[in-house]
Amino acid sequence: MSILVENLSKTFGDFKALDHINLEIKAGGLIALVGGSGSGKSTLLRVIAGLESPDQGRVWLSGRDATTLSIQEREIGFVFQSYALFEHMTVYENIAFGLDARNVTSATIANRVKQILQLIQLEGFDWRYPGQLSGGQRQRVALARALAIEPKVLLLDEPFGALDSKVRKGLRNWLRRLHEQVPVTTVFVTHDEEEAMEIASEIVVLERGHIHHMGSPQDVYGHLSLQGRF
Template identity: 60%
Template sequence: MITVTGARKNYGDFAALDDVTVNIPSGSLTALLGPSGSGKSTLLRSIAGLEELDSGTITIAGKDVTGVSPQKRDIGFVFQHYAAFKHMTVRDNVAFGLKIRKRPKPEIEKKVNELLEIVGLDGFQHRYPAQLSGGQRQRMALARALAVDPQVLLLDEPFGALDAKVRADLRTWLRRLHDEVHVTTVLVTHDQEEALDVADRIAVLNKGRIEQIGEPADLYDRPSNDFVMSFLGSVAKLNGQLVRPHDIRLGRDPSMALAQESGTAESLGVTRATVERVVYLGFEVRVDLRNEATGELFSAQVTRGDSAALHLEAGETVYARATRVPDLPETPVVTPEQEPVTVSVVGQV
């Protein structure tokens, strides 16, 4: 387990970490998610020993490593830009850490072969980094980090320099790799989809503090505040409340928007809106709408079938209602040292 307690780090007047406390379970894959300047990379680098805290402690597997050098923390670190040795082959890059530790040649040979097979680079041993694709270079970097059997694997935006399709493929691959090797992994990302896709737990950071930490489904369905809800997935503002676009029901008249529930359109918050634009996104359709009462813009997500059934076109009038509205409390429902607290939701169908 990694335990960070009361971590503070300032750069002049800027508080990169402001009394951060978090536990990262052994064998988990935890994502540190937040916007630029939220403190996620500073927290990761502090765990690695690359940044010195102003105050606070860091323990790994029960050992206080706050003042321990990075080389003695038993950590593998993968950066966004590979940091490969260009003059070395793939085999030599992966074997580098083992050679530095003066491991026997047969052990190095066996370990490198095993890792190259695991990361899907078997047969690429004699190529140089320049002869690999971006995704292949990143897999080589991960193999190199894992070669020394670290207690902890730290990934700092590892897929940020890659295109969307390669990132998606590597996310799937990373999840499979983690399930195979079970090394405690911490991933820094600003990509919400990436965090939801690969992580067991997500810590959402903002302005040097942890807003909420928990399992992806808990954070998505029961966000602790407006920031967490807005940052972890798409949101729309309907009748003064933040809702998920896929939780907005559309109809051609108020009664159609009510579905099977009883009550009036007014009591259930049905809104008259004008369709501004219809955008086809594969199976889903995004409908950009304008609230006719307030002039505010918001979006709903529907299936292609629903869009076709409603004959949605720009300029037409529809009625919208939120089928599920998260109850956002004033104070967080999850803190680093607490279990998730169940929050009720209203209007669910």
């Protein structure tokens, strides 16, 4: 699913989080939104998801005006930094949650959860609880829950921010391989420019609610190097 952000603005009190943003993301892309605190990257992600409403502008999904649609109507999977897993539910139940809410049959759910567990390399973890998993495993389950409903767009807000550097490194490689297997349009937010270089096919650099620069990792690396940021 392609994403078109048209003349998007969002203000919180006196703070302008987004200032007339225009951005086009092609279907199947793996895009990183990069920027410091207050740059607007998470706000942009939340507006695309339907978790925030813009003050001005529109969001188009595959040519359809989705500005006023709910997150469910947009067919979007969203993953937070904090995992947001249900601690009282097993891995199986967490992954099945979105499917169950859509009244999918038990047999279909069981088959889908099995496929997803294989995809995230956590076969045999079905009946463990989140508290019995490592941070990296918990984040993979959060991604699995988002993918289980077969979203048209996957949005990730600082997905590895709460993990240590070694685990983050492994999950970066894993996410890249996962996207090759399941090429759903994916947009992820990170403040880590090196992380974006390693994972994304295209990078959007935001500063103070504006798009400062965008391009391939090589192009953005050259741009940021000239600014002394690498």
